[in-house]
Amino acid sequence: MSTDDRRTRLAEAAIDIIATRGIRALTHRALDTALDLPTGSSSYYFNSRRALLAGVTGRIVERSRADFAAARIEPPAARAAFDSDSIARHIAEWVDRMLTERGNHLIARQALLTELHTEPELRAQLAQSLFSIERARELLHTISSDPHTAAADFVAVLEGVVFDRFTGNRSQLAPGSAASVDQITNVLSVYLTAR
Template sequence: MAASTRERALEAAVELLGAEGVRALSHARVDERAGLPAGSTSNWFRTRRALLGGVVDWIAERERAELDPAGAPAISGPDDLVDALCAGIVLQTGPFATRTRARYALFLELAGDPELGRPLRHQRQEFERWTERVVTDIGIPDPAPATRALMALADGLLLHRLTVDPDLDLRPAVERAVRALAGA
């Protein structure tokens, strides 16, 4: 089934954001990138703010669908957690790199707009809650600060792979952090 005009516009908007940043986002550029007739994107999103909101919602929806913890392998110990974190970072900096760049661009752009950035922050909080449950379940002491440390490490590794070294070997840093937090 062919993607709807709305879907094509949102996919193109994410590509623009991920490749060229927030300043590149305009209705006309989205139409052009999506191969849509002029004015198509503005039929769905009348203002730039509405377009930004649509992109934020679209990214959050995709991430919820694709990163559903219910479908993930069970994590029963530190080694499984290392594997899961590394796999997630590889996905976000590989097949989903454009979307990850777009998400970071939106986080920065919308830092002063709590309403518009809410879906992205909510998605982030859901992932933090899931991570804290996993950290708790595998017996890592002080789960809340341990989770914050792992999330900060993951953010740093994501940014490093997206901006400096796309082939960075993640495992040594993730393994060292998880083992230190687990007290092993």
């Protein structure tokens, strides 16, 4: 196993610890125990708590970029071609897939955004990792007179949807279901139609 593979394995285990037991439970010892490694193994790859948190941040960002690239949400060429309901459904299916396949990543990301308030560089990486304001601006430029503001607002709506599904009123709604996709679609469609 390469060094990069080991770091990825450690980062994934750290994400699971944060998501299931909380940010304070993440220690080198807990990570070694979770992976049944000799004591001190994880500190060889991440020699401090900050290095460990940076490794987790890097893994979440890396995976988010790969997922975002795979989503292939293309902006329409003209306002007449902008179908709010269809675009909302496509984005909702992508968000629901993230909720289903990367739930621990999303929970850990939320915890880290709060924890890293004294680490602006890491926090900025996480804040910009899940949704792209630039891509949202491309998507909304045909229907908004102020695509920059509309894009930032749309990303805020998406962030709110994800947060709500883990800790809010809709935390009982199971991802991976038609009801889940419909709920997200409805929220996004209302926003897009109002533009």
